[in-house]
Amino acid sequence: MDNLLAQVSSYYTEKIERFGAQPLGVDWNGFDGQVLRFAQLCKLLLPGSHFSVTDVGCGYGALLDFLLDNFDAFDYVGIDISEAMVDTATKMREQHSRSKFIVGAEPPHPTDYVVASGIFNVKLGADTDMWRAYIESTLEVMNRFSTRGFAFNCLTGYSDAHKMRADLHYADPCELFDMCKRRYSRNVALLHDYDLYEFTILVRK
Numbered sequence: 001m002d003n004l005l006a007q008v009s010s011y012y013t014e015k016i017e018r019f020g021a022q023p024l025g026v027d028w029n030g031f032d033g034q035v036l037r038f039a040q041l042c043k044l045l046l047p048g049s050h051f052s053v054t055d056v057g058c059g060y061g062a063l064l065d066f067l068l069d070n071f072d073a074f075d076y077v078g079i080d081i082s083e084a085m086v087d088t089a090t091k092m093r094e095q096h097s098r099s100k101f102i103v104g105a106e107p108p109h110p111t112d113y114v115v116a117s118g119i120f121n122v123k124l125g126a127d128t129d130m131w132r133a134y135i136e137s138t139l140e141v142m143n144r145f146s147t148r149g150f151a152f153n154c155l156t157g158y159s160d161a162h163k164m165r166a167d168l169h170y171a172d173p174c175e176l177f178d179m180c181k182r183r184y185s186r187n188v189a190l191l192h193d194y195d196l197y198e199f200t201i202l203v204r205k
C-alpha cells in the first residue's frame with residue numbers, strides 16, 4: 001500500500017508542479033466541478049456553530065477558500081501525501097491562523113468532521129480489489145478521526161462505459177452506501193444527483 005500511495009503522490013506532485021495552484025494542478029478539469037464537489041461534501045457541516053474539519057487529500061487547499069466563503073467559524077487541517085501540494089497550500093494560506101497543512105495520509109488528531117474530495121479516483125496500475133481494500137481502510141481512518149461525521153466522493157460505476165479509463169476507479173455507490181450504513185451510522189446520505197460522473201456519501205454520527 002505504501003508503494004501505491006508513493007505512486008499516487010508522484011502523479012499529483014507532477015500535476016501541481018506543471019500547472020500550479022488551479023484545478024488542473026490537482027487533476028480536476030475545471031473550477032466549477034471542483035466547487036460543486038465541495039458544495040456536496042459540505043452539506044455535512046452545520047452552519048452557524050463552530051466546528052473543526054480535516055480535509056484528507058487537500059491539494060493546494062481550495063476547500064479552505066470555499067469554507068471561508070460559506071462558514072463563519074471553524075478550524076481546518078489539510079493533509080496530503082504530496083509534499084509539493086502541502087508546500088503550495090502552506091505558502092498561499094499563511095495569513096489564515098486557524099488552518100494548517102500537513103504531509104501524510106492520516107489526520108494528526110480527531111476533528112468534528114473529516115472530508116475527502118478526489119482521493120479515490122486515480123488508481124494508476126492498482127488492481128480493483130486492492131483499490132477497494134484501500135478505500136475500505138481509508139474510510140476506517142476517516143471514521144476513527146471524526147467525532148460528528150465524514151464525507152467523501154468517488155467516480156461512479158454508472159458512468160458511460162466508453163468514457164471509462166483503466167487508470168481510474170469507478171465505485172459502486174450502493175455497495176459503499178451499504179457499507180457505511182452497516183458499519184458507521186444509521187444516518188447516511190448518498191448524493192448522486194449533481195450532474196458529474198460521481199457520487200458523494202455523507203455519514204452523520
Ligand SMILES: C[S@@+](CC[C@H](N)C(=O)[O-])C[C@H]1O[C@@H](n2cnc3c(N)ncnc32)[C@H](O)[C@@H]1O
Pocket residue numbers: 005008009012013026027028034056057058059060061062063079080081082085104105106116117118119138
Ligand atoms: C484530485 S486531487 C483533489 C485535491 C483537493 N481535494 C481538491 O478538490 O481541490 C486529490 C489529492 O489527494 C491527495 N491524495 C490522494 N490520496 C491520498 C491519501 N490517501 N491521503 C492523503 N492525500 C491523498 C493527492 O496528492 C491530491 O493532492
